[in-house]
Amino acid sequence: xxxxxxxxxxxxxxxxxxxxxxxxxxxxxxxxxxxxxxxxxxxxxxxxxxxxxxxxxxxxxxxxxxxxxxxxxxxxxxxxxxxxxxxxxxxxxxxxxxxxxxxxxxxxxxxxxxxxxxxxxxxxxxxxxxxxxxxxxxxxxxxxxxxxxxxxxxxxxxxxxxxxxxxxxxxxxxxxxxxxxxxxxxxxxxxxxxxxxxxxxxxxxxxxxxxxxxxxxxxxxxxxxxxxxxxxxxxxxxxxxxxxxxxxxxxxxxxxxxxxxxxxxxxxxxxx
Amino acid sequence: xxxxxxxxxxxxxxxxxxxxxxxxxxxxxxxxxxxxxxxxxxxxxxxxxxxxxxxxxxxxxxxxxxxxxxxxxxxxxxxxxxxxxxxxxxxxxxxxxxxxxxxxxxxxxxxxxxxxxxxxxxxxxxxxxxxxxxxxxxxxxxxxxxxxxxxxxxxxxxxxxxxxxxxxxxxxxxxxxxxxxxxxxxxxxxxxxxxxxxxxxxxxxxxxxxxxxxxxxxxxxxxxxxxxxxxxxxxxxxxxxxxxxxxxxxxxxxxxxxxxxxxxxxxxxxxxxxxxxxxxxxxxxxxxxxxxxxxxxxxxxxxxxxxxxxxxxxxxxxxxxxxx
Numbered sequence: 001x002x003x004x005x006x007x008x009x010x011x012x013x014x015x016x017x018x019x020x021x022x023x024x025x026x027x028x029x030x031x032x033x034x035x036x037x038x039x040x041x042x043x044x045x046x047x048x049x050x051x052x053x054x055x056x057x058x059x060x061x062x063x064x065x066x067x068x069x070x071x072x073x074x075x076x077x078x079x080x081x082x083x084x085x086x087x088x089x090x091x092x093x094x095x096x097x098x099x100x101x102x103x104x105x106x107x108x109x110x111x112x113x114x115x116x117x118x119x120x121x122x123x124x125x126x127x128x129x130x131x132x133x134x135x136x137x138x139x140x141x142x143x144x145x146x147x148x149x150x151x152x153x154x155x156x157x158x159x160x161x162x163x164x165x166x167x168x169x170x171x172x173x174x175x176x177x178x179x180x181x182x183x184x185x186x187x188x189x190x191x192x193x194x195x196x197x198x199x200x201x202x203x204x205x206x207x208x209x210x211x212x213x214x215x216x217x218x219x220x221x222x223x224x225x226x227x228x229x230x231x232x233x234x235x236x237x238x239x240x241x242x243x244x245x246x247x248x249x250x251x252x253x254x255x256x257x258x259x260x261x262x263x264x265x266x267x268x269x270x271x272x
Numbered sequence: 273x274x275x276x277x278x279x280x281x282x283x284x285x286x287x288x289x290x291x292x293x294x295x296x297x298x299x300x301x302x303x304x305x306x307x308x309x310x311x312x313x314x315x316x317x318x319x320x321x322x323x324x325x326x327x328x329x330x331x332x333x334x335x336x337x338x339x340x341x342x343x344x345x346x347x348x349x350x351x352x353x354x355x356x357x358x359x360x361x362x363x364x365x366x367x368x369x370x371x372x373x374x375x376x377x378x379x380x381x382x383x384x385x386x387x388x389x390x391x392x393x394x395x396x397x398x399x400x401x402x403x404x405x406x407x408x409x410x411x412x413x414x415x416x417x418x419x420x421x422x423x424x425x426x427x428x429x430x431x432x433x434x435x436x437x438x439x440x441x442x443x444x445x446x447x448x449x450x451x452x453x454x455x456x457x458x459x460x461x462x463x464x465x466x467x468x469x470x471x472x473x474x475x476x477x478x479x480x481x482x483x484x485x486x487x488x489x490x491x492x493x494x495x496x497x498x499x500x501x502x503x504x505x506x507x508x509x510x511x512x513x514x515x516x517x518x519x520x521x522x523x524x525x526x527x528x529x530x531x532x533x534x535x536x537x538x539x540x541x542x543x544x545x546x547x548x549x550x551x552x553x554x555x556x557x558x559x560x561x562x563x564x565x566x567x568x569x570x571x572x573x574x575x576x577x578x579x580x581x582x583x584x585x586x587x588x589x590x591x592x593x594x595x596x
Binding site: 062104105106112114115116117121123124125128130131132134135153154157158160161164165 | 297318319323332335344
């Protein structure tokens, strides 16, 4: 779907899902789920080739949520696509739920790999891309990274190998919200200059506003055009995007909305 | 006696089986000549991925290949596979029970001259503790081949340790590997010597030394460290009333620990653990190191003498009983 208005409406609803399910769970990651929402919505509703009724369809595109703590947004998207019932969303993080605190592929339909320990997803995406190449499958592999996450050394091992193996069917999206648990990324461990780093590792880099759905879709298309190297979309985002009391607040990295905060969030998101 | 290297037999088996099983892929971290995955790489260039000196990426890429239906064999030295890649193995491979086969070479102190940094004496503990993980330590070149054939048909993560040095062949080509089953290599009534890897041979030699003293030792190979053949361990304890474990690994976390756990719960009889005692390795020739760390047949014999003393004392005090 390429109707920006409709995608924006889906993103709004996903944000409503996210704050509602996090409030019901009583714990979880609000800021990073809301910063990644537009990237996930553009990718899943505007680009990726999937069949919710046949989750293991061999010709599907693959997705790895490397920043696994954004699971609420991922689950909201998967449920809206029809991978599982929307009622499950309110069971997030609860005993016996199919929605674990961080993605568990054994538990949740549509989730391809387990994630949550940061830094590991790009390697897995590369492995999927290599397998697709061996099998002659014209599929694409997408991976969503956090900006703090690229402090992990394995990211750079994987950045090196994706370029070495010329994995042009790998597209990374970097949710560059500039905050991590302990504070600003630049203060904790500066990762800039990001674009030059990825370019030096042999990647095509595309810089966009990560809340502009049209730009995200254009970037995803541009990534597909390049046939000799992987691409990364460095998306400038706002942590907690969409709810004023959460925006750019490091305190909301790993905290769920209280009932009062939920009421404010739902009002701002136009839930009622 | 014919000697075969478990790492070389792994390389040969993989290269041979690659023809029949097109879904096999191999990965290495710049040690393919040493781990012997190079043999596979030469025949199946497009199905071999040298990941460079990057063990975390090696494990993650193997995971990605596995979720896409491949059977990845990921190899490097045992210390780097299990140390550098432990969390990747836990989080991405074992948590989802992915079909990755980690075949790590250069296990134990017989790596030799490279010294303590390269001698994996913790790898079995590190792998044994991870849920879903199968841990195998072949006792000879024949067993390696049977384990590889088995692993291709098994759905799930497997860790297998191979060795740098060749050691004697004990099984014939008729040998059948069954997951979770140990084998009795020699019968005996006074005590049981339980070994893995190279130490199985030292157990057999120790049994000869003991026989010369009029002591009859049962010798068992517990090559499936996890899941352990606890029934064979308990049956051996019930039959002989005393056990000695022998491993080229720390006595904590590996075979000695695994057998202790089973005995403590099911049949507490006297036990002595032959292995490395809370120290790191050092440089030297493999034989010198085996002597230095007390891993020779004579050390197993000495442990056997001690365990028999303890058995007599316990019997005298009426302490040991079988818990059913």
